[in-house]
Amino acid sequence: MDDIVLEVREFKKRFGAIKAVDGLDLEVRRGDIFGFLGPNGAGKSTTIRAMAGLVRPSNGEIRIFGHDVWRDRKKALSRVGMLVESPGLYRYLTGRQNLEMFAELSGGKHADDIKRALEITGLTDRADDKVKNYSHGMKQRLGLAQAILCQPELVILDEPTDGLDPQGMKEVRELIKNLAGECGITVFLSSHLLHEVEQVCTKVAVIHKGQKLADGKVSDILTKRSRIKITIDRTKDALTAIKEKGLSADISDDGCISVQIEPNSDAAEINSFLVEKGFRVSAVIPEKTSLEEFYFSIMGEYSGKADKA
Amino acid sequence: MKAARIGILLLCLTCTGWCAQKPDSAEAALRCIERGYASVKDYKVEIQVSVESPQVHMPNAKAVVYFKRPDKLRVIPKEGFMMMPSYAVMGDPVGFIRKNFSIIGVKSAKLGAEPVYILSMVGKTMQSAGKFEIVVEKRRGLIVSGSANDGASKLTAKWEYKQSDGKFWMPIKITVKMEGLVAPQAFDPKEMKMNPPKTGTGTAIVTFTNYRINRGIPDSIFVEKKQGDGRRDLKPVG
Amino acid sequence: MNIVAKQIKLEIFKLSRRGRSYLGLTAMLGLAGLIVLGLAQGPPQIGGASPQGFATAGSFLNGGFAAWFMLRVTLLFFLPLFTCVVTGDMISSESADGTLRTLLSKPVSRESVYCAKYIASIIYTAALTLFMGTAAYIIGSIFLGRGSLTTFQAGTIIGAQGIYIFPETEGIMRLIGAYMFAALAVLSVGSIAFFISSMVSNSLGAIGGAMLTLIAFQIMGMFEFFKPINSFLFTAHMESWSGLFVSPIPWGQIFKSACTLCAYSAGFFTLGLIVFRRRDILS
Numbered sequence: 001m002d003d004i005v006l007e008v009r010e011f012k013k014r015f016g017a018i019k020a021v022d023g024l025d026l027e028v029r030r031g032d033i034f035g036f037l038g039p040n041g042a043g044k045s046t047t048i049r050a051m052a053g054l055v056r057p058s059n060g061e062i063r064i065f066g067h068d069v070w071r072d073r074k075k076a077l078s079r080v081g082m083l084v085e086s087p088g089l090y091r092y093l094t095g096r097q098n099l100e101m102f103a104e105l106s107g108g109k110h111a112d113d114i115k116r117a118l119e120i121t122g123l124t125d126r127a128d129d130k131v132k133n134y135s136h137g138m139k140q141r142l143g144l145a146q147a148i149l150c151q152p153e154l155v156i157l158d159e160p161t162d163g164l165d166p167q168g169m170k171e172v173r174e175l176i177k178n179l180a181g182e183c184g185i186t187v188f189l190s191s192h193l194l195h196e197v198e199q200v201c202t203k204v205a206v207i208h209k210g211q212k213l214a215d216g217k218v219s220d221i222l223t224k225r226s227r228i229k230i231t232i233d234r235t236k237d238a239l240t241a242i243k244e245k246g247l248s249a250d251i252s253d254d255g256c257i258s259v260q261i262e263p264n265s266d267a268a269e270i271n272s273f274l275v276e277k278g279f280r281v282s283a284v285i286p287e288k289t290s291l292e293e294f295y296f297s298i299m300g301e302y303s304g305k306a307d308k309a
Numbered sequence: 310m311k312a313a314r315i316g317i318l319l320l321c322l323t324c325t326g327w328c329a330q331k332p333d334s335a336e337a338a339l340r341c342i343e344r345g346y347a348s349v350k351d352y353k354v355e356i357q358v359s360v361e362s363p364q365v366h367m368p369n370a371k372a373v374v375y376f377k378r379p380d381k382l383r384v385i386p387k388e389g390f391m392m393m394p395s396y397a398v399m400g401d402p403v404g405f406i407r408k409n410f411s412i413i414g415v416k417s418a419k420l421g422a423e424p425v426y427i428l429s430m431v432g433k434t435m436q437s438a439g440k441f442e443i444v445v446e447k448r449r450g451l452i453v454s455g456s457a458n459d460g461a462s463k464l465t466a467k468w469e470y471k472q473s474d475g476k477f478w479m480p481i482k483i484t485v486k487m488e489g490l491v492a493p494q495a496f497d498p499k500e501m502k503m504n505p506p507k508t509g510t511g512t513a514i515v516t517f518t519n520y521r522i523n524r525g526i527p528d529s530i531f532v533e534k535k536q537g538d539g540r541r542d543l544k545p546v547g
Numbered sequence: 548m549n550i551v552a553k554q555i556k557l558e559i560f561k562l563s564r565r566g567r568s569y570l571g572l573t574a575m576l577g578l579a580g581l582i583v584l585g586l587a588q589g590p591p592q593i594g595g596a597s598p599q600g601f602a603t604a605g606s607f608l609n610g611g612f613a614a615w616f617m618l619r620v621t622l623l624f625f626l627p628l629f630t631c632v633v634t635g636d637m638i639s640s641e642s643a644d645g646t647l648r649t650l651l652s653k654p655v656s657r658e659s660v661y662c663a664k665y666i667a668s669i670i671y672t673a674a675l676t677l678f679m680g681t682a683a684y685i686i687g688s689i690f691l692g693r694g695s696l697t698t699f700q701a702g703t704i705i706g707a708q709g710i711y712i713f714p715e716t717e718g719i720m721r722l723i724g725a726y727m728f729a730a731l732a733v734l735s736v737g738s739i740a741f742f743i744s745s746m747v748s749n750s751l752g753a754i755g756g757a758m759l760t761l762i763a764f765q766i767m768g769m770f771e772f773f774k775p776i777n778s779f780l781f782t783a784h785m786e787s788w789s790g791l792f793v794s795p796i797p798w799g800q801i802f803k804s805a806c807t808l809c810a811y812s813a814g815f816f817t818l819g820l821i822v823f824r825r826r827d828i829l830s
Contacts, residue, residue, distance in 0.1 A: 015827075052652040054828040077654040084652055088645030092564050101557055105653040146649065365601055366794055367712040370695075372604055384604035388714060389694020395602045457600075464600045487600045511600070 003029045005154050005186050006051065010060035013046050013210075020046040022210035023060070028154075028188050028203075033180045035201035035218070036190040037295060043210040044190045045085060048158045051188075052082050064154065078107065081152035083160060087143025091132040095123055095142050098131060099149060106150040117145040120175060136163040144172065148179065155179060157189040161196060169196065176200050198222075198291035206298050213298050218291065226289050228267045230257045230274070231282040238279050245273065258287060335412040338426040338445055343403045345450020349477055351377040352522040356384075358393045362511030364490055365392045376400050381531040394485040394513040395457075396466065402452065409433055410441060420444060420453065449478055462489035473520040480517055487511040550655060554663030555670075558637075562671060567636065571629030575679040578621060583613050583686045591616065607697035611718045613687025614680050615698050615725070615792070621679065622729055622785060627736040627761055628754075630675060634668040635740030635753030638823070642748040642830045651828055661823045665741060665816055672737050676730040680722060696722065698792040711792050725788040728805065732785040735811040736761050742819035748830050781811045 006028035013021040021043040028034045038044045049055045050062050053073045062069045067076035089098050099114045118124045121141040131139065140163045147155055160176070161169040177200060179185040191197050197204060198218065205215035214221075229252065232238045239257050242249045247270070248260035259270060267284050274281050352375075359369045370391035375383045382400035384393075399405055406412070414429035423446055430441040439459030446453050449470075457464040469482040488510045562568045585591065586608045638661075641647040650660060696718025698711050713721060740757035747753060764782040767773040777783050787804035790797045 049648075049828065052648075054648060054651055056825065056827060074654045074656060077652065080652075080654075082649075082652040084648050086645060088641075088647065088649035090561065090564075090646055091644065092566075093561075101560075102649065102653060104553055104557060105650070105655050107654065143649075360601075362601075362709075364709040365712075366709060368714055368717075370712070386605040386694075388605075388712075389609055389692065390603070390605040390607040390697055390712065391695070392601045392603055392710065392712065395600055397602075398604075462600065485600070490600065513601075 005030050005065055006034075006156075006188060007063045008047070008051075008060070009063075011047065011050060011057055011062060012059035013043075013050060013055060014058045019210050021050075021207075024207065024210070024212055026205055026212070026215070028186060030153075030186050031180065031184065032203050033176060033187045033201045034189070035197035035204040036188065036207065037194065037197060037204055038190075038207035039299075041209075042207045044207060045158060047207070048082075048084055048156060048190060051156055052084050053077065054084065079153040080156060081106075081147035081149065081154070082156045082158075083143045083147040084156075084158050086162070087139050087146070089131045089139060089142055089146075092130060094128050094130055095134070095138075095145075096127040098142065099127075099146055102146045103149050108150070110150070113149050113151065117149050120148065121145040122171070137165060137168050140164055141168070144175070148185075151183075152185060154186045154188065157187065159191055160189055161191065161193060169193075173200050194290070194292040194295055204291070206295060208299065208302055213302055214294075221294055222289050222291070226261050227258050227287040228261060228270065229283075229285045229287050230259060230270070231285075232257060232274065233280045233282075238274060238277075241274070241277050241279075242270070333415045333417050333426070335415050335428070338412075338415050338428055339403050339406065341426065341447060341450045342445055342452065343450075345478070346402065348523075349376075349378075350523050351375075351526045352479075352520055353524070353526060354479070354517050354521070355519045356393075356398065357516045357518075358391060358397075358513065360392065360394075360511065360513045362487065362490060362513070363509040364511070367392055374398055375526055375530050377526050377528070377531065380404055381528070383531050383533065393515060394466070394483070394487075395464070396455065397483050397485065397513070397515045406430070417447075418444075420446070423448065425453070451478055462487065464488075474522055477520070477522050479520050479522070482517070483515045485513040485515075487513070551659045551663055551666075554655065554659055555666050558663050558667035559670060562633065562667060567632055568671065570632060571675050572678055574625070574629055575621070575675065576682050578625065579613070579617055579679065579683040579686050582617055582620070582683065583690050586613055586616070586687070587690055605694070606691075607695075607712075609691045609694045609696075610684045610686075610688030611693070611696035611715065611722060612698075613691060614684040614722050615696065617679060617683035618725060618729055618788065622732065622788075623765065623782075624761075626676060626679065626729070626733050628758060630672050630733050630737040631740035631754045631757045633671050633675075634737035635744050635757060636750040637664045637668055637741060637744055639744040639747050639750045639753050642828070643750070645830065648828055648830070657824050658820065661745070661820050665738075665819075668737055668741055669734060672734045673727075673730045676726055676733055680726040684719075684722070696792075698789075700789060700793055711794065713792070721791045725791045728788040728791065728801065731805055731808045731812075732781075732788070735781045735785075735808045735815075738812040738815040738819075742815040742822075745819040745823045746826070779807075781808055784808055 004027055006026070008024055008026040011021055011024040012019070024043070024047060026034075026047075036044055036047070046055060050057055051064070051069060053069045053076070056070055064076040064080055067073075069076045090101070093101070095118070096114065099117060103110065103114060115124075118127050121144050123138065123141055123145060126134065126138060131142065134142065140160070144157070144160060147157065157176075161172050164172060173196060176187050176189065180187050180202075189197075189201070201218055203215070203217050204221065206213045230238070235251060235255060235257060239249055239251060242257065242259055249257055252258045261267065267286065271281055271284050354374050355371065356374055357369055357371050358367075360367050370393075371387040372391060372393075373385045373387075375381070375385075378401070380401050382398070384398055410430035410432055412428055412430050414427075416427050418425050418427050425447060426445040428443050428445065430443070432439055432441065439457055441455065441457050443455040444453050445451065451468070451470055453468050455466045464485060464487050466483055466485045468480050469484075470478045471481045473479045490509055490511050590608060638647065641650065651657065693715060695715055696713045698713075700709060700711060736757055739760050740753045743753040743756045744750065761782065764780045768777055768780060768782055773780075784804035784807045787801050790801045
């Protein structure tokens with residue numbers, strides 16, 4: 001239990017008649033880089049706002065380091081850095097003044113922390129310019145800088161790469177990996193960029209219409225959903241045989257058979273099976289499943305269930 | 310803003326009493342006052358005014374008064390501004406009377422053993438509206454008392470004199486009593502109606518000290534600076 | 548340093564960096580100059596007849612009078628307006644800019660954020676009011692001179708009438724007291740703006756709401772129909788400062804008015820705190 005830094009239990013949030021979040025459960029453990037995925041309006045921002053103590057849960061609770069965010073917010077947030085949606089910064093102050101102010105509120109203004117945050121986000125040269133003169137990308141980086149001030153143990157980021165150019169995005173990815181890897185900081189981030197999440201996160205959860213659809217380790221998800229492509233003679237007969245075995249398979253555009261690998265099967269076993277059946281297997285190539293495919297398959301399954309209901 | 314210069318501080322010093330010999334007439338009375346005052350060419354005096362009144366609430370105020378013939382008069386309050394009884398500080402009394410009043414009656418009488426003129430006057434200007442009466446001591450040509458009545462309020466004044474520099478009879482104290490004074494009506498927001506008029510009596514005492522008579526006063530003293538030009542003479546010359 | 552004290556310091560720092568904080572100060576300086584310019588041409592039409600049997604000597608137009616007159620003409624509209632421009636902006640502008648989101652994601656309680664902002668508002672209100680008086684006094688003294696303080700009471704809530712003249716030093720002390728009372732009066736309007744600001748993201752709404760309340764209460768105070776509730780309206784007490792310029796000073800009346808004004812400030816502060824604590828920050 002000590003490992004759990006962020007815990008969401010049966011979290012519900014209503015805005016009038018609208019259910020923004022409907023019974024969400026999440027667990028984030030120390031060292032995780034947790035990706036929070038979902039379409040627009042799924043409830044991601046509401047959940048993150050609730051983690052920040054900005055919205056009051058209608059039901060359930062959110063705990064950070066064991067402290068209820070709403071009832072004991074000072075203890076809950078004392079080791080947390082956050083970037084909630086677009087960075088809220090004082091436009092009439094300089095970048096440095098913004099950081100100094102937020103550092104004071106986070107428990108003390110340490111010049112080294114501010115200097116480090118500016119260096120990490122590449123804002124040292126513009127630190128003494130007023131924020132109103134910053135570009136969108138610079139504001140985003142300053143928002144990140146205020147989130148990593150004061151050496152937090154948990155960083156919650158809402159769309160951290162929003163507005164950044166490809167170089168900026170790459171830098172943020174590296175930063176997040178660095179925070180988790182070298183600094184041991186747990187990261188919880190939401191993003192639309194599935195490719196980014198796949199590269200960075202160790203765990204993901206998918207939310208839609210206020211409900212969690214799936215969660216788990218990225219590696220497990222991708223493995224569970226991995227496929228192999230088999231080049232074989234008598235493709236249709238082979239497909240039938242594979243399906244009779246209980247495996248999910250279909251013929252891809254290039255004429256090969258694409259087979260879904262189940263947990264209790266692997267490529268070698270399928271190859272042996274086909275050979276025993278008298279088929280000539282020319283090639284067995286693993287197909288890497290992307291998080292995007294996983295995401296859309298989850299959405300597709302949800303839509304299918306919703307239609308049936 | 311102007312000091313309502315009224316009356317004349319009778320500086321009838323060494324009136325030899327020939328006034329008493331003259332027949333009763335306005336001109337005779339005025340000449341009596343004039344001769345009593347003739348030897349004073351100029352003077353400077355310090356005054357202190359204390360007031361108790363439903364309309365005016367003021368701590369004891371000090372001022373310096375300058376007078377120079379024929380009609381230059383200037384009052385310089387120490388604190389910049391003060392209220393004082395009308396007719397308390399005067400320049401040339403006769404000139405003032407001629408300008409502001411019409412004498413409608415003169416009679417001789419006795420105040421104790423002292424023969425006096427009693428002049429009845431009516432005001433010519435808005436500021437001097439009402440009926441006035443002054444009592445002039447024939448022997449020295451000094452105004453010893455006066456009264457004013459505008460129908461609603463009444464004012465009585467008494468002068469006390471002392472000889473200054475051994476020859477000039479100068480007032481040292483004027484005591485003014487006021488009756489029927491009405492404070493301005495005003496709206497009371499609590500009661501949502503006009504306050505009833507506040508009437509009452511009041512007194513004012515003017516004392517005069519440190520006379521410096523006929524020492525010469527430059528005309529520049531009497532040039533009043535333009536209203537609000539920012540500089541106030543708190544240290545009078547002389 | 549205690550966290551609330553830290554936050555107050557930060558709020559004042561933010562106020563000092565915002566242009567609109569200086570709008571009121573500039574306006575008051577300009578108004579003071581305008582008033583002194585007008586006084587330099589002659590006394591204002593204060594109303595009321597000259598006291599019978601009295602003459603005047605000298606001029607009552609000086610720095611002290613300028614400061615007294617300034618309070619008289621600005622307290623019921625201009626001063627509350629420029630105060631509300633800041634107090635009505637304290638929370639709503641941060642809500643609109645998104646900085647409230649960032650602020651409240653820090654390990655500070657909502658109560659401390661709210662209280663720090665309110666205390667900063669009090670400091671600003673007091674500073675603006677006292678600045679106004681000081682500016683009027685100094686500019687008036689430079690161009691009109693100094694001297695005794697003359698005031699004209701027209702029978703307001705105090706019920707006093709007539710002309711009151713005070714020696715210079717006493718006049719200054721009374722002026723300081725009057726301006727302190729005025730700050731209390733203006734704070735009651737500023738508290739309304741602050742309360743509305745805690746609920747909305749639009750500063751104009753907060754400023755307009757407070758000023759509308761001020762004007763509406765002033766209008767209500769003119770009608771017999773509202774007489775039963777008149778003494779409960781804060782506007783009926785805003786001018787009790789004039790009691791400091793009569794003798795004897797009606798301390799009971801002034802204290803009662805001060806308590807009423809404080810009650811309004813405290814009431815709107817509390818209402819705003821209740822709302823702010825529970826409010827979902829969605830902007």
